[in-house]
Amino acid sequence: MGVAPGAMPGGRAFVLVGTKRHVSVASAADRFRVLARSDAGILLALVDPKAEGVSLTQQFSVSSDTQYRVDLTGVRVPAEDVIGVAGEGWETWD
Numbered sequence: 001m002g003v004a005p006g007a008m009p010g011g012r013a014f015v016l017v018g019t020k021r022h023v024s025v026a027s028a029a030d031r032f033r034v035l036a037r038s039d040a041g042i043l044l045a046l047v048d049p050k051a052e053g054v055s056l057t058q059q060f061s062v063s064s065d066t067q068y069r070v071d072l073t074g075v076r077v078p079a080e081d082v083i084g085v086a087g088e089g090w091e092t093w094d
Contacts, residue, residue: 014043014082016053016075026056026068034072035089044089046081047072 016036026032032047049056053075056068084092 013076013078014038014045014086016045016047016072016077018072020070020072021059021067022061023068023070024065026070027058032070033083033093034077035093038087040087042089042093043086044083044092045077046083047075047077051075 014036016034018036020034023032026049029049032049034043034045034047036043036045047054049070053073055071055073057071059067059069061067079086083089
């Protein structure tokens, strides 16, 4: 996923809120890699597509391939699912 949801610290977790469009094969994913903006910078995290607050909406593109809209509404990401250092997600991704 690209830079999409905003991340807010939620105790020992981050809370993701936002939408990412044009995600291919989202329904088959075990985890999403999510780049999210936070006050500290960019967060890179793993998100379970079955987590509370994650919804997938199937959409078709102009080329007729299946893509998904992924909505994150208050999705809690525990600190252990953050990849690298919170705030340095873009550097980790790169």
